Amino acid sequence: GTIRGLRGKGAADLGAYIRTNGVTAARNTAQVLTGPYRVPNVHFDMALLLTNKTPSGTYRGPGRFEADFLRERLFEFRRRNLIAEHEMPWALPKVQPLDIGTETDSGDYCMTLYRCLADFGWSEKENLQGKLIDGRYHGIAVGCYLEGGGSGPRENVRMVLEDDGAISLYVGSSSVGQGVETVFAQIAADALGLPMQRIRAVHHGSTTYVQQGYGSYSSRSIVMGGSAIVQAAANLQVAIRAAAAKNLQCEPAEISLDGDNAIGPNRAGIALSALAASGISSEGTYASNKRTYSYGAHAAHVAVDPATGHVALLDYVAVEDVGRIINPLTLHGQTIGAIVQGLGGALLENLAYDAGGQFLAGTLA
Numbered sequence: 001g002t003i004r005g006l007r008g009k010g011a012a013d014l015g016a017y018i019r020t021n022g023v024t025a026a027r028n029t030a031q032v033l034t035g036p037y038r039v040p041n042v043h044f045d046m047a048l049l050l051t052n053k054t055p056s057g058t059y060r061g062p063g064r065f066e067a068d069f070l071r072e073r074l075f076e077f078r079r080r081n082l083i084a085e086h087e088m089p090w091a092l093p094k095v096q097p098l099d100i101g102t103e104t105d106s107g108d109y110c111m112t113l114y115r116c117l118a119d120f121g122w123s124e125k126e127n128l129q130g131k132l133i134d135g136r137y138h139g140i141a142v143g144c145y146l147e148g149g150g151s152g153p154r155e156n157v158r159m160v161l162e163d164d165g166a167i168s169l170y171v172g173s174s175s176v177g178q179g180v181e182t183v184f185a186q187i188a189a190d191a192l193g194l195p196m197q198r199i200r201a202v203h204h205g206s207t208t209y210v211q212q213g214y215g216s217y218s219s220r221s222i223v224m225g226g227s228a229i230v231q232a233a234a235n236l237q238v239a240i241r242a243a244a245a246k247n248l249q250c251e252p253a254e255i256s257l258d259g260d261n262a263i264g265p266n267r268a269g270i271a272l273s274a275l276a277a278s279g280i281s282s283e284g285t286y287a288s289n290k291r292t293y294s295y296g297a298h299a300a301h302v303a304v305d306p307a308t309g310h311v312a313l314l315d316y317v318a319v320e321d322v323g324r325i326i327n328p329l330t331l332h333g334q335t336i337g338a339i340v341q342g343l344g345g346a347l348l349e350n351l352a353y354d355a356g357g358q359f360l361a362g363t364l365a
Contacts, residue, residue: 001077001080001081002077002080002081003037003038003039003075003077003081004040004041005039005040005041005042005043006033006034006039006041006042006043006044007042007043007044008033008043008044008045008070009044009045009046009047010026010029010030010044010045010046010047010066010070011046011047011048011049012025012026012029012046012047012048012049012056013049013051013053013056014026014048014049014050014051014055014056015050015051015053015054015055015056016050016051016052016053016054016055017050017055018050018055019055019056019057020057021057021058021062021217022055022056022057023048024057024058024062024063025056025057025058025059025062025063025066026046026048026063027046027063027095027100028062028063028064028067029046029063029064029066029067030044030046030063030067030093030095031063031092031093031094031095031100031102032063032064032067032092032146032148033067033070033071033093034071034092034093035067035068035071035072035144035145035146036082036083036104036107036109036144036145036146036295037071037075037078037081037082037083037144038081038082038083038084038087038090039081042093044093052357053351053353053357053359054351054359058217060338060341061147061338064145064147065342065345068143068145072141072143072144078113078142078144079110079113082109082110082113082144083104083107083109084109084110085106085107085108085109085110088104088105088106088107089103089104089105089106090103090104091103092104102148102291104146104293105290105291105292105293106293107146107293107295107321108321109144109146109295111321112144112295112296112297112319112320112321113142113144113297113319115297115319116142116296116297116298116299116317116318116319117142117297117299119317119319120140120142120299120301120315120317122140122142122299125140125301125315126140128140128301133303135305135306135307136303136304136305136306136312137303137304137306138301138302138303138314139301139302139303139304140299140300140301140302141299141300142297142298142299142300143297143298143299144295144296144297145295145296145297145298146293146294146295147219147293147294147295148218148219148291148292148293149218149219149220149223149291149292149293149294150218150219150220150223150224150288150290150291150292151217151218151219151220151224151291152220152224152287152288152289152290152291153214153287153288153289154212154214154224154228154285154286154287154288155171155172155173155213155214155220155224155225155227155228155285155286156172156210156211156212156213156214156228156283156284156285157169157170157171157172157210157225157228157229157231157232157283157284157285158170158209158210158232158281158282158283158284159188159229159232159233159235159236159281159282159283159284160280160281161236161240161272161275161276161280161281162200162276163273163276163277164273164276165198165260165271165272165273165276166198166199166200167188167192167194167198167199167200167236168200168201168203169184169185169188169199169201169202169203169229170203170204170209170210171184171202171203171204171209171210171213171225171228171229172204172207172209172210172212172213172214172215172225172228173204173213173214173215173216173220173221173224173225174204174205174213174215174216174221175204175205175216176216178216178221178330178334179327179330179333180202180204180216180221180222180225181202181204182327182330183222183226183326183327183330184202184222184225184226184229185199185202186326186327187222187226187229187230187326188229188233191229191230191233191234192233192236192237192257193257193259194259194260195259198260210283211283222326223292224286224288225286226326227286227288228284228285228286229284230284230286231284231285231286232282232283232284233282233284234284235282235283235284236280236281236282237257238252238282239280239281239282240255240257240262240272240275240280241253241255241257241262243262243275243278243280244262244264244270244275245264247270247274247275248262248264248265248268248270250264250265260272260273262275292323294320294321294322294323295320295321296318296319296320296321297318297319298316298317298318298319298339299315299316299317300313300315300316301313301314301315301316302314311347313343316339318335318339320335
């Protein structure tokens with residue numbers, strides 16, 4: 001029941017040429033092959049092949065689902081081998097020859113598995129496994145995972161106090177549909193003690209906005225960019241206090257910020273909009289090479305028609321520890337979208353080629 005080691009080999013078809021990040025999925029497959037489990041001895045060789053097929057690249061959790069698909073069909077003793085909370089941080093296998101290492105940061109991996117099994121009703125559904133009911137075979141399965149995010153090395157942010165007292169926010173992380181404009185505005189408003197409506201705009205997508213912009217790869221925007229916003233907000237408050245103190249002829253330490261106003265001794269105040277003419281802005285930087293690791297467990301109940309191959313998804317439960325939740329709506333959208341995307345990959349998508357190497361699924365036609 002206790003796993004002592006894992007040895008294997010794999011091959012990744014990179015297509016006709018190596019795209020940007022083309023080897024990332026293969027590298028990740030090897031490094032996260034052990035997933036959230038305690039596997040003390042690992043050796044996995046991954047061959048990279050160039051063929052006449054379409055070049056491959058990174059796609060939402062590159063390398064993770066390949067590793068999970070292989071590993072979760074091998075493991076039968078999940079509870080016993082999940083990394084325990086007291087064993088954190090746990091070093092994942094190093095990628096050679098580049099000597100790329102990483103380690104988990106924290107977590108209670110058993111908790112998400114237990115919660116998933118309970119909410120799914122695993123013990124009640126176990127007797128359905130393999131049963132033929134009304135012409136369909138039923139099956140249940142559970143899988144555990146971990147996913148790295150928060151990739152460094154740093155991110156930069158700039159804040160500007162506008163003439164009407166609103167704040168313009170310039171970030172190095174770009175929106176690629178994950179809703180960072182909303183979440184970044186929330187973080188900025190919270191850090192500044194202002195209503196969210198006072199964050200006039202979130203500008204992104206161009207490195208002209210900040211000294212250095214690093215981007216939105218590897219689930220990093222909120223960890224890196226959000227942390228830089230907190231730093232920039234603190235710096236902006238220092239600049240506002242300094243300008244207000246000069247105006248009110250007192251020390252910056254005597255200034256308190258109350259919404260749209262800076263308050264000095266004897267409740268003397270000045271509006272932030274009145275201070276904007278002095279050109280108040282700030283920058284913030286957050287640097288880290290320590291990745292964060294979310295984790296969880298998913299369970300599915302399906303019914304398969306053996307005559308047609310049709311698969312019906314009857315029940316699906318996901319329990320994930322994602323750390324601090326900034327915006328529940330966007331979080332749930334990410335989770336549901338990922339589940340649907342995974343179902344599409346498992347049940348619908350196929351990159352088909354003919355005998356001559358011609359790609360047959362280039363369009364929906």
